[in-house]
Amino acid sequence: MLFIAGLPIVFMELALGQFASIGCISVWKVVPLFKGIGVATLLISCIICVYMNMVAAWSIFYFTNSMKFALPWAACTNEWNTFNCSVWNRDSVSKCVAHNGTLLRNGSCIVNKADFFNDDNASLSVLTSFDISANVMPSTEYFHREVLMMSDRLDNVGTINWQLAICLLIAWLLIFLFLFKGVKSAGKVVYVAVLAAYVILFVLFVRLLTLPGSLSGLIHFYTPRWNALYDLTVWGGAAVQVFYSLSSCTGGLVALASYSRFHNNMFKDIWLLGVADVLTSILAGALVYSAVGFMCYEMDVPIDQFQLKAGAHLVFIVLPEAIAKLPVAPIYALMYFVMIVFIILSTTMFLMETIVSSICDEFPERLRRNHRHVLAFICLAFYSLGIPLCTAAGIYWLVLLDYFTPTWPLIILAFFESMAVSWVYGVDNFLDNIKWMIRFYPPPYIFWKIQWKFICPLVFLMILSFVWVGYSPFKYEDYEYPRWAISLGWGISLTP
Template sequence: MAPERWRHHLDYLITLLGGSIGSGSLIKFPYLCMRNGGGAFLIPYAIFTFLGAIPCVFLEMVIGQLSQSGPINVWNLCPPFKGIGFGIATVMWLYVTYYMAIFAWFMYYFYHSFIAKLPWATCDNSWNTPACITNIDSSILNSTSANVTNLTLIVVNTTTTGNYTNVTDTVMTAAEEFWKLQALQMTDGLEDLGGIRLPFVGLMAVTCVVMFLVTFQGIRVSGKVVYVTVGVPIILVFVFLIQGCLLPGSADGIYFYVHPKFEKLLEPGMWIEACSLALYSLNIAMGNIITMAGHNRVTNNCFRDVLIVSIADMLCLILVGFAFFAIIGHVAYLRGVPVEAYESSGFNLAFIIYPEVMTYLPLPHVWSALTFLALMTLEVDSMLPGLEIILAAVEDMFRGLAKHRWAVISTILLTNFLFALPCTTQGGIYVVTLMDWYTYFPAVAVFAMLECVAVSWCYGLERLNQDIRAMWGKKVPQAMMLSIKYVCPLLLLVRLQTMVNRKQY
């Protein structure tokens, strides 16, 4: 049975771009730039994108389009490696499971952005402790610069997690107390999950309904939805950039971003992290490139597509960096601290730093709502391909179920919902972090290495070249093939080693 076709080729490109950007672009990229010398980080990131990421994406596009199938049957070209497809489908099921919980967290913050008084802006709420530190008011800002500097440094460096410097074990900002004491009602560790947070259960149920409505009609609907879920965040990033540039201090933030600290290039860790980001940002070995390419016509030019998607993804990340550092520059100016003071990653950046930063902007409710709207739409872009991959894997194994797509998707979402319930407990953040560390990120690097080995060493690059000439009648540069065979496995090995030694959050 022939696979469902894209109504328009642009639907395919936008879907891949949405899956590549994801909510991680607003979390991971700014942190890595700040951590690694601003503009200097863009140099190795661009190098590894062209040297390793583009060849890997090209490989997946070619075999997906050639096989015209999902993540399991694609390995009919090299049957001993069919386990890659089963592994990818399993990992993507776990991925969608804990991303549903993260999406519920974003929705929780989006809802609270419409409350008359932002709950993470003040310390007079019922959950706040006596040690809570609120944002600096105008009277303090008008005091002497020395006092402002002393106070704001304490405010910035009070968290006990992430990359902050501990001042005390009890002092937390209002934004941190809202996240830990009100939103999560966080326990002390994984061994104590506590009770279920009913608001998150309800929001996850809403998430399941939304994802069902988007996916049950196939790529005819989801291929159009991505125009919204990709377009809205990009428009909002432009809005943030324009607004940020109009605020005092934004130039300092942008200068930090674009001014390269070339001495950072001498640090091996910077190159390793740039390599990891380049390979991560394009969703290599996550199955969505293979699955989405399987809906193309066999004669489609994959080489053109991989250049479009990869370069567009890089430009979007760079744009996010400009918007982020413009806003951070303004907040650092108000507080009298350097831009580097806001170095944080993962959940700390998304649920503590971002909400706190929004309180310093004009009309904070509007900016907070827009921020979490962007994160929610990007999270949809991340989950959509995941569901399509799982569905394609099921159809690869049980062809008859293709006629009952709605039932299969309902079953998948129901199992995701049930297994995500531990993520909605008071210790749910520990469960999400554990799944992130040990089931998702290390696995995809292993699968990517196996893909390169299976195609370049077992199937053979010469046979692959013949297939490419038969598909669209043109050869690809020999450097691309050599990179797939030699360079990509080495870079993926480096990325795997990085994941083993360093946690993602």
């Protein structure tokens, strides 16, 4: 999917932006009939920015609460924990058995002689094994009950969590400050942030790799499941993930390429970008499954029974739970959430620069000199739009936006982009423009001509059919979204 769908559309967007040197809306002056593509990509970027920075706010909340001697999501003795909260690890079991004791759900050990390791009520139920269907990890309850203060349904909004609102304000202030002096200074910030994120990612992976059970997780990760190749929804999901990870069809690539030198070799850039994307995915996947393998070892649970979910569950429940079991866990937690904040802020800066530059390019006489005022207004507007995500039902709305925005609408936009450039503007004219910039036709010439004109549109239609055929009513945890919410989601998808 990366080579037959992802990189070709990335190449097209980079070439468009570099040749025209304008934003994602104005660039479609080459094909005025398809200017709506630019508007659609801008709307998608706006929606992603609103909810993406909410995830940054969660990460900032976690970061501040990691500055403690004991991580708050490592135990079941907090006021937000319920009866089902269970702490289980092999060390606790062996130590408790060695003292002829009984292990409780909350991780406390009661010795038969009435000596207690912790001052807990002896009437608490006994934990003989970790049943993932009945017991709840403390990191789950911390995220849902303390961080989100999550309600039971979408329309039960509740009150605003002002701690999250403050964290969200901090996130938007950082975005504003990083972009205040322009794209060059922002580029330096992104360079440092991404480099630091990769270093932390590698350090965490090496640390987890030294833990028992991590190799089992990696073996599970790298073991091919050939039956999945017959599942069309897998192909559709993989394609959507490729588009999202490459930031294609969001206008960002066009906007950033507009700042490149006219004769910059973007043909080389696409291969570097593709290799970086593959290596990052492999390293991130290895980190996740080494953590899962370690957790399954600690909980004495077969790795096939561990239900790994993408999104917030992975970032704020699974990995923090694994980190909480490490020695000097707060240090690793600080590193981990710094990495998450860096990654999200870098992505949001990328999209925000796209939005601001595109709007300024549309009204150059009025707004180009007032770039900072436009930036301040958009940051304030997006912060206001993000406030509802700070409520008790915020997670439900965020999942709704994430499910319907950066998914199949990106595929539709990719189809129309390829059709507009290849068939209306003309693929031969486009290749001539590329030759003008990089001083040679991208090799092999006939491959790119056939790829953009025939293969890409066909592949995009196939991917779209895979995604729609595999559609099923979605839910967050055990909550199934009502029909009106799903209809609203489809409406949001169709808006761009």
